[in-house]
Amino acid sequence: MMHAMTRRQRGAAAIGLACAMAMFAGVPATAHAATAGGSPAGAGDPYFPLAGNQGYDVAHYDLDLDFTPATHVLNGQATISAEAKKDLTRFNLDYSGPAISRITVDGRDATYSQDGQELTVVPAKRLKSGHDFTVKVWYGGVPVTIDDPTLGIYGWIYTDDGAVGLNEPDGARNWYPVNDDIGDKATYTFRITTPNGVNALANGEQQGPPCVNGDRTTVTWNERKPMSSYLSMVAIGKFDVTNGRIGNLANVTAVDPTSDGDGAVLQSTTAEAIAWEQQKFGRYPFDSAGGIVDKSGVEYALETQGRPVYDGMPDTDTIVHENAHQWFGDAVTPKTWRDIWLNEGFATYVEWMWDEEHGGPTAQSVFDKYYAKPAGDKFWKLKTGDPGRDEIFSGSAVYYRGAMTLHQLRTTMGDRDFFTLLRTWTEKYRYRNVETKDLLDLAQSISHKNLKPLFDAWLYTEGKPAIP
Numbered sequence: 001m002m003h004a005m006t007r008r009q010r011g012a013a014a015i016g017l018a019c020a021m022a023m024f025a026g027v028p029a030t031a032h033a034a035t036a037g038g039s040p041a042g043a044g045d046p047y048f049p050l051a052g053n054q055g056y057d058v059a060h061y062d063l064d065l066d067f068t069p070a071t072h073v074l075n076g077q078a079t080i081s082a083e084a085k086k087d088l089t090r091f092n093l094d095y096s097g098p099a100i101s102r103i104t105v106d107g108r109d110a111t112y113s114q115d116g117q118e119l120t121v122v123p124a125k126r127l128k129s130g131h132d133f134t135v136k137v138w139y140g141g142v143p144v145t146i147d148d149p150t151l152g153i154y155g156w157i158y159t160d161d162g163a164v165g166l167n168e169p170d171g172a173r174n175w176y177p178v179n180d181d182i183g184d185k186a187t188y189t190f191r192i193t194t195p196n197g198v199n200a201l202a203n204g205e206q207q208g209p210p211c212v213n214g215d216r217t218t219v220t221w222n223e224r225k226p227m228s229s230y231l232s233m234v235a236i237g238k239f240d241v242t243n244g245r246i247g248n249l250a251n252v253t254a255v256d257p258t259s260d261g262d263g264a265v266l267q268s269t270t271a272e273a274i275a276w277e278q279q280k281f282g283r284y285p286f287d288s289a290g291g292i293v294d295k296s297g298v299e300y301a302l303e304t305q306g307r308p309v310y311d312g313m314p315d316t317d318t319i320v321h322e323n324a325h326q327w328f329g330d331a332v333t334p335k336t337w338r339d340i341w342l343n344e345g346f347a348t349y350v351e352w353m354w355d356e357e358h359g360g361p362t363a364q365s366v367f368d369k370y371y372a373k374p375a376g377d378k379f380w381k382l383k384t385g386d387p388g389r390d391e392i393f394s395g396s397a398v399y400y401r402g403a404m405t406l407h408q409l410r411t412t413m414g415d416r417d418f419f420t421l422l423r424t425w426t427e428k429y430r431y432r433n434v435e436t437k438d439l440l441d442l443a444q445s446i447s448h449k450n451l452k453p454l455f456d457a458w459l460y461t462e463g464k465p466a467i468p
């Protein structure tokens with residue numbers, strides 16, 4: 001265990017330095033194979049067919065966001081650096097945020113139209129395959145939070161003193177134009193302007209001190225590691241921020257002072273969880289860690305990259321779970337939403353592993369408790385490996401049976417091979433996108449066992465699997 005050294009700050013550090021607006025040069029994201037041909041709307045996700053787009057690959061998002069909590073007005077300027085994967089006379093972005101006033105492509109005004117979440121952009125000049133291009137979108141107004149009948153509240157969410165952007169699964173379009181393809185990872189810069197005294201946090205690392213200009217403050221955050229859009233996040237409001245460390249890793253935690261959050265406990269438990277997870281799964285995949293407690297009212301915690309967001313003070317298992325996602329989900333990300341169990345099954349199983357090693361029940365006893373449910377119980381309904389669009393957050397099918405699948409894999413492979421699998425999986429596929437077959441192939445190559453029957457029974461068959 002490691003104990004973090006902490007230094008507390010309160011409120012936005014109003015340091016009257018000149019506004020240094022040095023731009024972060026985006027690092028090209030992991031190559032993403034764009035699908036050739038077909039409609040440019042939608043990247044082909046089986047559950048979210050309109051999400052993402054074809055024909056280009058985003059490398060970097062530079063988001064200038066100006067938000068006023070009292071009026072809810074969000075003014076944005078998004079600069080998207082991308083590479084054309086085929087010749088494009090037009091292309092699509094996903095967007096359902098406030099009104100757009102202007103779009104340019106490579107500095108020239110472009111025409112555009114909107115139909116639902118599809119924003120179609122027609123550049124003045126055809127984009128050539130293999131060439132980089134830059135899209136700038138200016139927009140402003142009051143975003144309307146997404147409230148989905150089955151997936152709940154997400155996107156741009158208002159709080160008492162600010163707002164928070166929480167996107168899983170397809171909410172990024174609610175506050176910036178995006179290629180909302182889970183497979184198109186990119187780096188990000190967030191330049192967030194608010195009234196003085198209001199903090200703004202995001203993924204990645206803060207670039208220099210906040211910059212005060214009259215009655216407004218601007219703070220810049222850079223996420224330098226590839227990130228799926230559903231993991232991007234900003235949190236605006238009053239926060240008590242703690243800057244600690246986990247070894248060499250910065251640990252930035254923040255707590256809404258009007259919430260039930262305990263900043264010291266959030267900081268130390270996050271450090272303890274990540275130190276343990278690094279022993280199990282290899283080095284932490286991002287350049288900084290942390291966590292944010294805000295009163296968003298969403299009633300979930302989300303594993304936003306490098307810095308999960310909690311709706312109220314989380315318990316230890318929740319901190320372990322959301323930080324496990326940094327390896328399982330954030331660094332190694334499914335290619336499509338159908339494979340959501342690769343996120344939630346792993347993060348749930350890491351909780352079982354943590355409990356087993358910290359005086360709690362063994363993973364086997366947790367497995368046994370769920371396995372005791374009779375075959376007719378609705379717990380066994382749905383396919384863990386293909387639960388359906390409305391059931392991607394199903395506790396029984398995706399979280400518990402996902403974790404049970406991993407426990408069966410552990411029992412079959414043996415502890416040594418199973419823990420080798422976890423480390424190899426996170427190292428081999430770091431910053432990439434995966435499908436279940438990649439896990440099966442890796443598990444089989446490590447164990448020299450035929451594991452296909454196990455995967456078929458636990459992931460692709462409804463009903464209670466038999467244990468051989």
Ligand SMILES: [Zn+2]
Nearest residue numbers: 325343344347
């Ligand atoms: Zn989770």
